[in-house]
Amino acid sequence: MSRLIVISNRVSAGGGAQGGLAVALSAALREHGGIWFGWSGNETSEFTGHINMERVDGVTTATVDLEEQDIEEYYDGYANRTLWPLFHYRIDLAEYERSFADGYKRANERFAETALPLIEPDDLVWVQDYHMFPLGKELRARGVENRIGFFLHIPWPPRRLLATLPEARALTESLLAYDLIGFHTEEWLQSFCDYVSHELGGTIGDDGWLSVGERRVRLIACPVGIDAKEFAALAASEKAKETYERVRVSAVGRTMIVGVDRLDYSKGLEERFLGYERFLVEHPEERKEVTLLQIAPPSRGTVDSYQRIRSTLEGLAGRINGAHAGLDWVPIRYVNQGYTRDMLAGVYRASKVGLVTPLRDGMNLVAKEYVAAQDPGDPGVLILSRFAGAAEQMPEALLVNPHSAEEISDALSRAITMPGEERIRRWRTLMNGVEQHDVTWWSKHFTDALKDCHEHACGSVHRN
Template identity: 40%
Template structure:
C-alpha cells in the first residue's frame, strides 16, 4: 500500500518489511545496453517473495554499488528500498566489522577477529541508516524481519523509533559461546541490539542458549526457558529455526532432461568409477585445507585408486580482496597441484579443482553426478549445500559425509558425520561412504530426503513468521 507523508510525497508503507544487507534484486543489462533489475536467485528471496507479494511487502537493502543513491522502486510486487553506502562504509562496515570481526568471531575464531573502533563507528552508522529506512517503510503495527550479522543493532534501534512494530531477527551464521563472544569490545551494545527483537532466531538450539546465557550473565536480565525480560518489563523470545532450501525446486531441476543429460556427460568426461564432490565458497571456515589433505593422503596411500576415483572440488570465489582469502586460495592451489603431481597421470588428475561460480543447473548436474558429497566445514551455521545434494538424489542413492560442526548435522543424522579437524577420522568416513553398499546408502538417503522434504525453506519462513505473529 502507499500513504502520504507529512511533506506531501508518496512513501510506500508495507505490512511486512524485510531488512537485509542486500536487496532482493540484482542489476541486469539487456542486449540493447539498457539496465534493469531481476529477482536474486537465493533461497531466502525465493521463500519470502510470495509472502511479501501477498502482504504488499517492502525489502530494505543495499543495491550493491557504492557511492550511488537510488530512489525506492517497485519490482515484482514488492517495494524495493535501496540504502546507500559509501565506498568507505563498504570497507569499514561490511569488509571490516562484518567480515573481519563478526564473521571469524562467530565461527569460533577459526581466523583471528580484528577489533577496530572506526569499523564499529561505521557499523553503528550504517545500522542506523537501515533502521531509519525500515521505520519509514513499515505500516502502523507492521512486521519487520531483520536478517543476519551485518544488522545486529537494527532491532533495538527500530524499537526506539517505532515501538508499535513487531520485530523479528534471524542470524544465518553461528552464534558463539560466551567465552568467545566476550572478547568483543562492544558486546553489550550487540546483545541489546539483538534483544530489541520480539523474536530472535538462530540456526540451532545451542546458539539460542548461548544468547540467553549472555543476556543473563552480561546484562543481568531475567530469562526463563526461551524468554528474556528487558529492563522495561517487556519480553522477547530466542529460539532455533533451522533454515533450509527450496527442496522441490531443486529436485525438479535435477530431474529435468537437460540436467540429467549434463550429469551423464560429467560422468563420461571424468571417466571414474566413483566421483567425490565438494562445493563451498572459498572461505577459511569451510575446512578446505583439511579436506584436500585427507584426499591427498588417500590417493598417496592407494586406499583411493586415482585411476578409478576422482575428487571434484568447486570453490566459489569469495572476498578476493581480503588478504586471508588470498592466502587460502594460494594454499589450496599449491596443495592440489602437489597431490596431482604426486598421484596423477598424464591427462588424469585425481583432484579437479574449480575456482569459479556455476549456475544452478550446472550445480544440480554435479550433485546428480557425484556418488559421495563431502561437506566438512570447521564451523557452519547450517550449510545448505548438504541439503541441496540430498534434494537432487531422487533415486535415493548417493552418500553424504558431513561435519558435525555444521548446523545441518542436527537434522541430517543419517550422514557419515566427521570431526573435520581429525584427518584420519575424515579419511575413514570418506572410505566408508565410498565403499558402502546400495542397501545402506539408500536406507540413509531415504531418511535424509524425508527430513529435507518436510523441512524446506517455506516451512522455515512460515514457522518463524507465525511464531512472531503469535508474540
C-alpha cells in the same frame, strides 16, 4: 494477512547462482507478499537514501547505494573482518578497529532511516543476520512499533570468545529491541542465553522467553530449509540433465566426489583437501577410481584473509595433483567460479559423494541441496561435518570431525563402498527431513511465532 518486510545486507531475488539464504527469503516473500530491503552492492559518492525499487521473479526489492567509507568500515570491516571470524570461532583472524564499529553503527542508522517509509503499521519486519544486529534498536528509536524479528544465520559463539569483542555487551543489548530472535540450532540459542545470563543478568523461562530487567524477548531454534520439491524438480530439468551428462562423461567411469562452497576459511576446504589426500594414500586401490570436484567461487576478495585462503588452496591443490596425478587422471578439479542452481543440481546428482565439511557453520544448505538432487533409486552419500548446524537435523549422513584427516578418509572409503540398500535407506530418511523442514516450514514457523508476540507480552521490550 500481514505483509512481510525483509531487511538484510544484500538483496538477491533473481535467478541464477543465488545462495541458500537468497532462495529461502525469496520463497518466504512470495508466500507472504511485501518488500525485501537492503544494500544494492553498489557504491555512491554521497549517501542520499534514494531507494531503487524493482520487481524480480515475483519479489519486490528496495535497495540503496552506500558510500565507499560505509562499505570499507561497515561491510569489509566490522561485518567481515570482525564479526564473521569471531562468530566462527576464529579470534585469531578477527580485527578490532574502532573505525569499523563506528561505520557499522552509522550504516545501520542509515538503513533504518531509509527503510522507515517502507514500513506500514500492520507489517511484520524480519531482519536478517549479523550485518544488522542493531537495526531493530534503530527502528525503535524512530518510532516503529511493529513486531520485529531477527534471525541469525551464523553461529553464536561461546561467551568467553564473544567477550573478546569490545562492543559485545552493547551489541547484545541492542538485540533486546526485537520481539523474537531466531537461531538455527539449540546450540547457538544456548550460547546466546549463556552470555545474556552471565553478562546481562538475564533469565530464560521454560516457555522460551528471555527476561532482562523489564525487557522480554522470545527465543526460538528454527533451522532454515530449502524448497525441496523445487530443487528436486531442478535436478530433472533439461539444464541439469545436460550438466549431469557432462560431468559423468568427464569422470570416465570414476566415482565423483563433490564439494560446493563459497571460498571462505570457515568452510574447511584446506582440511577437506588434506583429508582427501589421506584417502588417496591410505587406499591406493581407489586412487585412480575417484575424482574430487571442488567448486569454490571467490568472495570478499578485498579482505586479506580471503586472499590468503585462495592462495593456500591453489597451492595445496597443485601439490596434491602434482604428487598423485597420472597421465590420464587428476585427483582434484578445483574450480573458482559459480554455477546456476539447475547446473549445480546436475552436478550433485552426478556425484556419488557429497563432501560438506565446514569447520563451523550456522546451517549449510548445500548439504540439503545435495540430498534433494539425488536419484531415489541410486542416491549418493552425504559426508557432513558435525560442526555444521545441519548435522543436528541430518544424523543419517556420515558425520565427521573436519579437523581429522583420518575421519574424512575413513568416511570417504565407507561412502564409496556403501551398499545400495544402505545408501537408499539413509537417503530416504534424510530426504524426509529435508522435505518436512523445508523453507516454507521455516518461514511459517518464524513468522507465526512473530505474530504471536502480542502487545502485552513484548511491549516492555522496546517501549520505554
